[in-house]
Amino acid sequence: MKGNEAIAYAAINCGADGYFGYPITPQSEVMETLMKEKPWETTGMVVLQAESETASINMVYGGAACGKKVMTSSSSPGISLMCEGLTYLAGAELPCLVVNVMRGGPGLGTIQPSQGDYFQATKGGGHGDYRLIVLAPASVQDMYDFVDLAFELAFKYRNPAMILADGVIGQMMEKLEFRPTKPRRTPEEVRAQCDSWATLGKPKTRERNVITSLALDPVVMENFNIKLQKKYAEIEEKEVRYSTYKTEDAEHLIVAFGCMSRICENVVDMARENGIKLGMLRPITLFPFPKKPIDALVPQLKSIMSVELNSGQMVEDVRLVSNGRVPVGFYGRQGGVVPTPDEIYEAFLKFIK
Amino acid sequence: MAVKGTIVVDTEKCKGCGVCVVNCPFGVIALSHEVNSKGYNFLHMVSPDKCTGCTSCATVCPDSVITVYRVKI
Amino acid sequence: MDINDIIKPENKVYGKSSVLTDNIMHYCPGCSHGVVHKLVAEVIEELDIQDKTIGVSPVGCSVFAYNYLDIDWQEAAHGRAPALATAIKRLNPDKYVFTYQGDGDLASIGTAETMHACNRGENIVIIFINNAIYGMTGGQMAPTTLLGQVTATTPYGRKAELNGYPLKITELLAQLEGTCYVTRQSVQNPAAVRKTRAAIKKAFQNSMMKKGTSFVEVVSTCNSGWKIPPVEANKWMEENMFPFYPLGDMKDR
Structure with a gap:
């Protein structure tokens, strides 16, 4: 499918x-x-x-x-x-x-x-x-x-x-395993979950719910922004998801997401075959970005390279985590061109030289 | 059968637009020379005896400040 | 008979709708918005659908409509109210769903959303306040501004060669298969107010009969934008707006 x-x-x-x-x-x-x-x-x-x-x-x-x-x-x-x-x-x-x-x-x-x-x-x-x-x-x-x-x-x-x-x-077509299905929530379940804020029709028993992003009063607007930032901080604290590939003893790290993380697994294997201790970290959540897991690896690393299908975007977040402690490089192709593992490996060798 | 009406004006909410005044068929109402706390010349009755409780004033009022009462006599 | 003998609950024949909140409306004195808000509230009260009604407010002066009608509300991005209403109604067919939009919101930035919601025949009510000017931003030209009309962005009057023509969007919508009821009304005197009230009531009732979209235009005044006092503004509207935007039902099926 x-x-x-x-x-x-x-x-x-x-x-x-x-x-x-x-x-x-x-x-x-x-x-x-x-x-x-x-x-x-x-x-x-x-x-x-x-x-x-x-x-x-x-x-x-x-x-x-x-x-x-x-x-x-x-x-x-x-x-x-x-x-x-x-x-x-x-x-x-x-x-x-x-x-x-x-x-x-x-x-x-x-x-x-x-x-x-x-x-x-x-x-x-x-x-x-x-x-x-x-x-x-x-x-x-x-x-x-x-x-x-x-x-x-x-x-x-x-x-x-x-x-x-x-x-x-x-x-891409791949084999897929369906998960157990979930029924749609009943109107009663929706009300139980969302009646405090959603527009479900105002019963006599509660105040009206208003969905808006408008707050003309600057103090109200700032307080709302502070509340939002608290929420985002909580998401950063609790919802980071990532996977790693051969990072335990890694001296070099590739960071790649999506399709590039699959291609870069091959790059890691190529490096390992040549005696280079390369590992890969794949951010599954891009926000929240896996800052802590990358940060934890930095002390054992000599370099990090971000590999992306663009001209260098996530690499900025990787650099912020490294914060000058290890060199951070980038390799990417743009405009719809997808690089091969060989090409990325060559770029990696050039970078760590 | 004759009818007799009257109105009660929420003078604090009245903005003195005067649309009701020109729509009163019997010249019952006018804007006061006094002002409310917002500075608006609010609505009041100048000829209460002529009011029939026809609701014309309240019907056109944008701020719903007029309540109309009517009795048959 | 003493006035105090008349002022008794049993003698009350007209008063503020229970669906209106106690908030003082932010609209300028004499603004048509207040009258139309009241009529929507009265219809909701009469049909006893306060708990089944979801309103969508626009961007423009009536962005704060949610402060005045005691129902659940969604505030839409500029022009997008019919898209919101489409989803609300499709996901909640048992609810009465209406949008309340001005001429800039509905007939300029939201033209696409308006046309397509109406063309799909969404079972919603669209209330369209046409005062031929942008009120909230300080009286600029609207799509419905009349030729020759002076606004902040047509200081020498709207000229067709520079600004194009006023848009009769209601006539356009009446042509669409998806609309079931398209009418143009006004609220400057008691008879007009009662007609508009009846139109809004019919529109709400239609929305439960799977007949398509009901569209109620209310030709309105903008005293501040026009720079004309309320009573004279109503006269100006009758003399200048009505010839170009004639009142009445364009479609009722």
Whole structure:
């Protein structure tokens, strides 16, 4: 099954209430699969093709504000259009899932894979001080599993979550294990979970709920920002996810996420065959970035190299962790070109020389 | 059957726009020379005897400051 | 008969709707928004749907509508209210869902969302306040500003060759298969207010009958933006707005 199809099945099987999207390559299979499966006849999940990405993300806002598990998916140019909605969702503290199957940019760019939206996903994209919870899948199974995980985290923190995939993972076909399905929550369960904030219709027994990101009073606005930052700090404390490959005795480290982490496993093996103690750390959450695990490895390291499908974005976060203690290098290809393990290994050798 | 009406004005909330005054068919109401705490010349009755409780004033009031009462006599 | 003998609960024939909060509205004296807010509140009260109604407020003067109607509200990004309402209604078909939008929000930045929600026939109510100007930002040209009308960004009057023509979006929406009820009303006198109230009530009732989108335009005044006192503004509206934006039902099926 393709990674994009896995997203669709995961959404149905984890009890999502709604999907709102607009076609864009390389992720159109997400909505196509949902439309083919007709979940509105089985689970009652709503699927709607909107008139634009702008409308899609605002439909997500409307649904999320009702306490529903709603999502959208798109690719880079579409996500740029959604950035207005993303900052409003973050500002209104609404849980939702946005999938970005990245393609090369800037502008209309190419439909080939890229990781060029790392900055956009982890540093904002929209205006104001906000963060998304960002998960980076590296397999079709990840694509499936991260849908449920993203919803769990989104609701736990009332914050939008993003699956930051790329064209490789979206289009790649792999074996997939379905997880036990979750039924959609009943209206009573939604009310029990979300009545303190969501627009479920105002009963006489509570004050009206208002979903807004507007606060004209600067003191109120600052206090809200302080509250948000506390939440983000808690997420950084509790929700870091990463995996490592042969780091126990590593003297050199590659940091890579998504499809690049798979390619870099081969690079580690090539180095090991040549007697170089190379390991790899793969951030699974890009926000929160695995600062502590990398920091813990720094004392044993002689170098760190960030390998990305862009011109060097995550490397800035790696440098911040290293903070000058070990040299931090970078290797990447752009515009839809995916490097081979040999090519990365050559670059690594050149860097550590 | 004759009717007799009257109104009660929430003078603190009245903004003195005067839309009610021109919509009163019987010349019952006018803006006061006094002002409320916001500085608005609020609504009051100048010819209360003429009020029929027709609700025209309250119907057009943007700030819902007029309550209308009516009795049949 | 003494006035105090008349002022008794049993004699009350008109008063503030229980769905309106006690907050003093931030609108300027005489602003049409207050009247339309009241009418929406009265309809919600009459239909007894306070616990089943979800409102979507726009960006513009009525961004704070949620301070005045005691129902659950969502505040949308500029122009996006119909997209929010689409999802709310589709995910909660048992709820009454309405948007409340001004001319800049609905007919300029939100044209796409408006057209497509109406074209899909979403079972929602759209209340459109058309006062031919941007009130909140200080009286700039709106898509519905009349030719020749002076605003902060058309200081010499709107000219077609420079600014294009005023947009009759309500006429456009009436052409769409998805709309079931499209009407243009006003609130400058008691008869007009009662008609608008009836229109809003019908629109809310339609939204539960799976007939499509109901769209109620209210031609309104903006005293501050027009720089005309409230009573004269109503006259200006009748003389200048009504010929270009004629009142009445455009569609009712």
